[in-house]
Amino acid sequence: MRSETEYEKSCYRRQYDLIRHLDKSRPCSSASCRFGTDICQDLPDICSWNIYPYWYDDDTASQKLQKLHDWLNTDGNGGGKPLLITEVGAGGIYGFRDTSNDVWSEDLQAEILEKQLKEIAASDDCIGMYIWQFCDVRVSRIWWALRRPKSRNNKGIVDEYRRPKLAYRIVRDIFTSLPNYREK
Secondary structure (H helix, E strand, O other): OOOOOHHHHHHHHHHHHHHHHHOOOOOOOOEEOOOOOOOOOOOOOOEEEEOOEOOOEOOOHHHHHHHHHHHHHOOOOOOOOOEEEEEOOOOOOOOOOOOOOOOOOHHHHHHHHHHHHHHHHHOOOOOEEOOOOOEOEEOOHHHHOOOOHHHEEOOOOEOOOOOEOHHHHHHHHHHHHOOOOOOO
16 A cells, blocks of 8 residues: 555554554554655554665665665654564576576576675664565566566565575575574
């Protein structure tokens, strides 16, 4: 749902009020990608954002986080709240290897994810992150056919058959090297 008009904000407010009425023990949040135009960041307990540095734009993850943090603390009405990255990633087609890092290659996906995850993990302004996504999935041909190879969201670190891509090893190595990681 969009978050840029007073009507949309009223919908979010009703949603958060209902959630808090049903369960006061859990923090509320909902992901946004409307940088600079979202007017709802005063409502959640945690500011959650979907970002794709190096993939959809040229900002580094560090630059993106700094811009987001600065905006939330000034015009974005999310000052003082924790920041959670709820989507980060890049696309890659299983088996497509290209050392010149062509778009949709496993090589480029792994390189981008490595930079994104390391920069986000190093940020003092961010409390955590979620990778988008575990496995490749089919998407609507009507909405995405011209922009998604094989009519799939290819951002998985494994393909639709659960075969690991290069990014899988990168993600595993980064998360096992983080100071607070504990294998269960």
